[in-house]
Amino acid sequence: MQMSDQRSFVPDPDNGRLLRDAFGRFATGVTVVTAASDDGCVAITANSFSSVSMEPPLVLWSPALASARYPAFARAEHFAIHVLAADQASLAWEVARNRDALQGLSANAEGVPVLDRCLARFDCSRFALHEAGDHAIVIGRVLRASIGEGEPLAFFGGRQASIRVN
Template structure:
């Protein structure tokens, strides 16, 4: 089943339409962490992507209007955590509160960034580059250590402003 395509020019008057169009691309959900002067800091992000295998690079993009932006854009190291489908509470928490880690198990990672336990995968990165990109920054990380969880637990997905997951295979 397909619907009618609505065409528009992506100017400031069409910001809602552009957000809706971008939202049609479903993504995985991550929590990015750093060690800040105030302690461990986290942020939920669905803007994560692998970039290169050689060297191993990843990318994510925080909004410049975020109160947490500068801590992440200036950090020398960070960790990306890929969330399981049953970690919606973790995603919601770090979408609104970056400093309170009390409810979640974590340890300092190999690069000092907080490592949340029980995630599907984690990537400990040195900041490779930070580029301004409109109302966001592009943060590239050089992966120095990675871990992946055994098993077939599904990942937490984000599509059209909603969290969800894929139905299990038969």
């Protein structure tokens, strides 16, 4: 792609859709983050996940401050991040629509509700929480990790996407 094929802009409130579309050009995996709350399991679908550090082992994700689910995650001392497989797309969308989609799960050693199956799971303790614009950056120290098999669930351009693994 030649630079002339690209559209440049300065982000401002009047062109927020363009910025959102530009962010969407970065293909990401899809996660479901869970925590225990006074009302049971609280879960949120997030594609804002990244590894941060190997020593100590740290990961991050970024929930929206305006989310009705945010206060439960801001209070949580422990949470689990589940990296979803391609065949778990319906789960990702159900959790995105319904805060209470994941009731009755088994719990890890810290009492966090966890999915039985996913490509990877990171059981975390909260390491840091930083407000950053209209989102927060939640950094977790990985206490345990697990790995499963399968093709990844991906998100690109505002839609579910496929990543073929050779």
